[in-house]
Amino acid sequence: MQKTAKCAVFMGHNVPFEVREYPVTTPPKGYGASRLLASGVCGTDLHIHSGRLGGDPETIIGHEFVGQLFDCDPAEAAEYGLKIGDNVIADIAVPCGECPLCLAGDDANCVRMQCTNEDHVDHAPYLFGGYAEVNYTPLANLLKIPEGLDPRMVCTFACPGPTALHAFSLAKRANIDIPAMKTAVVQGLGPVGMFAAMWLCAVGVENVYAVSTGKNPDRDALALTFGVKKVFRLNEENAVDAMTAELLEATGGLGVDLVYEASGAPSAVPVGLNLLRNRGVYLIPGQYSNHGDIAISPQLITFKALQILGSSQYSMVDVRDYLAFLSDHPELHQRILALGTGYAVEDVNRAFEDAYAGKNVKTMLVMEK
Numbered sequence: 001m002q003k004t005a006k007c008a009v010f011m012g013h014n015v016p017f018e019v020r021e022y023p024v025t026t027p028p029k030g031y032g033a034s035r036l037l038a039s040g041v042c043g044t045d046l047h048i049h050s051g052r053l054g055g056d057p058e059t060i061i062g063h064e065f066v067g068q069l070f071d072c073d074p075a076e077a078a079e080y081g082l083k084i085g086d087n088v089i090a091d092i093a094v095p096c097g098e099c100p101l102c103l104a105g106d107d108a109n110c111v112r113m114q115c116t117n118e119d120h121v122d123h124a125p126y127l128f129g130g131y132a133e134v135n136y137t138p139l140a141n142l143l144k145i146p147e148g149l150d151p152r153m154v155c156t157f158a159c160p161g162p163t164a165l166h167a168f169s170l171a172k173r174a175n176i177d178i179p180a181m182k183t184a185v186v187q188g189l190g191p192v193g194m195f196a197a198m199w200l201c202a203v204g205v206e207n208v209y210a211v212s213t214g215k216n217p218d219r220d221a222l223a224l225t226f227g228v229k230k231v232f233r234l235n236e237e238n239a240v241d242a243m244t245a246e247l248l249e250a251t252g253g254l255g256v257d258l259v260y261e262a263s264g265a266p267s268a269v270p271v272g273l274n275l276l277r278n279r280g281v282y283l284i285p286g287q288y289s290n291h292g293d294i295a296i297s298p299q300l301i302t303f304k305a306l307q308i309l310g311s312s313q314y315s316m317v318d319v320r321d322y323l324a325f326l327s328d329h330p331e332l333h334q335r336i337l338a339l340g341t342g343y344a345v346e347d348v349n350r351a352f353e354d355a356y357a358g359k360n361v362k363t364m365l366v367m368e369k
């Protein structure tokens with residue numbers, strides 16, 4: 001095993017990451033050390049780097065780490081169903097386990113949530129975050145990736161997948177039967193929207209539509225390969241009115257059963273409210289950072305008796321559901337694998353430039369390209 005590991009250290013908003021090297025040491029009690037296989041650059045990381053979300057300098061950000069477990073106490077690992085050599089996915093969320101949300105079985109919405117990657121990089125064993133060749137994570141936060149699932153493929157939607165699934169799981173908790181729905185619209189085709197669209201098609205929703213900016217034709221085409229019926233492009237003339245009219249007609253004048261907001265654009269929300277039928281369901285996991293306010297027509301919520309659910313974090317349960325979904329759908333694997341573009345850890349700043357430019361569907365740091 002290597003004696004040192006490179007990592008990309010977050011130095012503050014809008015300044016380049018610093019690439020440093022730290023010694024690889026024996027993991028502390030309760031921790032596992034894993035060697036990088038793939039680590040995703042998330043939209044959240046771009047928000048942190050650009051200053052839209054908080055983040056402390058001299059930490060290793062990155063929360064989509066997939067690696068191979070190479071050092072831990074075997075007896076401790078066994079308690080979590082893990083052993084050395086396993087491919088693992090790390091979940092950074094540490095719910096308190098004691099607040100009303102945790103006690104109600106909804107620990108993704110814990111009011112005292114902590115994260116495993118917040119420590120200062122000078123604090124041994126240094127490498128807590130995802131942007132590193134070696135990662136230290138509590139064994140309780142590692143999940144074994146089943147044999148037969150390519151780790152890089154798993155990394156593609158490592159956070160967008162569970163994020164999307166958590167919104168669906170909140171709908172299920174509210175007794176909403178999404179697979180039985182006929183017509184759904186996904187707003188936004190970033191990673192969360194793409195995964196949500198893929199999932200809706202895979203679970204059998206008959207007509208899945210998507211809405212995109214139209215600036216990324218490759219992504220629109222990709223959505224169609226996952227079974228999306230049509231992508232409405234907002235850069236086309238009269239786009240919102242034309243889409244609304246077409247979807248009303250397609251649903252016999254009723255409106256759609258489900259809208260899934262994954263664009264992050266406040267302007268998407270009044271459009272979504274308008275598209276829904278009476279008792280329609282609006283899932284809103286996409287508004288993850290503050291892009292300003294928007295006027296809505298609250299009477300639509302009342303008169304259509306809408307069901308609106310927000311969703312933000314996810315927990316280990318959702319990561320487990322994500323792995324199960326991938327295992328159940330081998331037909332998707334090759335297409336998902338093709339979405340990732342890998343960069344070495346030392347090329348982190350180039351990876352971020354390309355991610356900002358929207359060049360890749362999924363940007364990830366990898367050990368071997």
Ligand SMILES: [Zn+2]
Nearest residue numbers: 042044159160
């Ligand atoms: Zn993420």
Ligand SMILES: [Zn+2]
Nearest residue numbers: 096099102110
């Ligand atoms: Zn809690």
